[in-house]
């Protein structure tokens with residue numbers, strides 16, 4: 001089962017990959033093509049991305065339509081594992097866990 005899935009532009013051309021972040025309980029997306037691309041090993045089951053991914057807090061809506069602010073989330077994704085750095089503001093700060101499979 002893949003742990004990241006491809007994301008395309010509206011016209012179907014490649015954009016990047018997304019994964020389900022267990023720290024944020026939300027998906028994250030980075031570009032893997034174009035001028036701001038992350039390095040990606042191309043392995044959907046054991047992905048490695050470089051450099052690290054930093055998601056800044058921003059307003060969002062939960063599943064009930066209630067506004068909340070997302071956590072700060074700073075991670076390395078290496079070999080299908082997600083390493084949460086100590087500056088994350090969610091419960092998985094400082095931990096390394098398997099990246100969840102994406103159905």
Ligand SMILES: [Zn+2]
Nearest residue numbers: 021023024073
């Ligand atoms: Zn996250």
